[in-house]
Amino acid sequence: MRKAMMTLVALMLMLVPATALAQTSDGTVTVVHGVPGLTVDVYVNDVLTLEDFEYGTVTDPLTLPAADYDIDIRVADSDPSSDPALTELVTLPAGANATIEANLDGDGSPKITVWVNDISSIDAGNGRVTVRHTAAAPLVDILANDGALFSGVANGAEGVADVPAGDYNVKVTAAGDAAAVVTEVPALTIPEGTNVIVYAIGDLAGDSFQLAVQSIGGLHTPPAGVPSGTGGELTTGLPAWLLASLAVAGAAFTFGGVQVSRQRG
């Protein structure tokens, strides 16, 4: 018996960590190219991992073991041993969802920015919109359906908001001037349970300004309940035949009781 118990416990111990580890020892990385006019090769730990990576492109997510990674970016087809144009040591923590972006700073110089994406769960019926200003451009406002969503966003800053799922008209305008539309997306779909991340990239003065979009799904949560009855028509009462039968039984008891009390009286 004891042996059987031990086996059971051992089996349970084997099962639990296996599933827990699968979820926590990896991180997720996406790469975004936001430096205009430059096609690049991306090296991760000295291995060519993205070749001929073009401006405005967003990769699909890649699951990697949590670790430190050397990211080197070279102009496409450069000698792998040449000095990289951009380099960054990125630490990927377990369970993190990160985006590594090559982009312009406010002055138009290329740099690498590492973003941590919000993958916390989203209330049922909502989606999440994240806006990241990574362009050589002044402060901007972001309008959704002509209402202010984020105001005064500077290069290097982001705004995150959970909104009801649906299609939104999104405008990027000069800060404080709703009429100075920089760019407009007529219908940006924010799916339920999904974080839609919009990157403003390029150089506003150099005519290369544009948007790049990444989306992370599966952040949904179930509705809290299903309210589906207010009438009270569903009687849990007793059927009529049972009530009649009980009444007869009651009458019999009463009759018997009366007889007994008479006898004693």
Add this chain to the structure above:
Amino acid sequence: MRSAIAAFAVGFLLLGISLGFWALSKPSAEAGDSAAVEQALITPATEPISRTTTTTTISSVPNSTQPEQTDSQPTVPQFTIGLHPEGHNRVPVTLRIPAIGVEAPVKPAGVEADGEMEVPGNVTEVGWYKYGSAPGESGSAVLAAHVDLAGSGPGVFFDLRLVEPGDIILVDLDDDTTLTYRAEARTVYDKDDLPTEAIFSRQGPPILTLVTCGGGFNRSLRSYDSNVVVYAVPLDDAPPVSLKDRL
């Protein structure tokens, strides 16, 4: 004295027979193995959700200490840009449950401001949780309707509590196809214990889940204290055993 004894005997006999007969005839709230269905729905899927395009096209990063070899050259990744398609290929339009005489239009339903599922205000309509799975997709497709509504009387799911395992359930889709399900289990959950993670799961076996209210009714709150849930599986699936085998 004899008549008193006779009266008591008749009384006890009637009481016993009535209650016994009632207990036997009373429909049971539960039927089938609901727990197995719930478990199957919340067990992590080994395959991706069918309607999500998933792609891990970038080769994994080799360890930096590994010697470089020509045959281990990472494959060139393919890029995709933009949103993952979230839409459903086809959506339910009609629900039919011959066993309880139900034939009702199905309308897409979302979420109320308080976070609960939207259930059609018209008691003759059934709501389909549009953010979850559609019938025919992986996971639980949820159809909910009123058992009754104050002022409107009984609703389309008034008799859902009478659906028995084995009953046929048909869902007509907007592409003129029909999916046939077989009721697998019926159960009643206290509203506080409704297993929403399983009922609204978007992964796992393709289950059809019908939900309405039931249990005790609180007249002051005008609300039932429980939910009646029927789980159904595609008819072409083998008997109940097959569901457990997937656990």
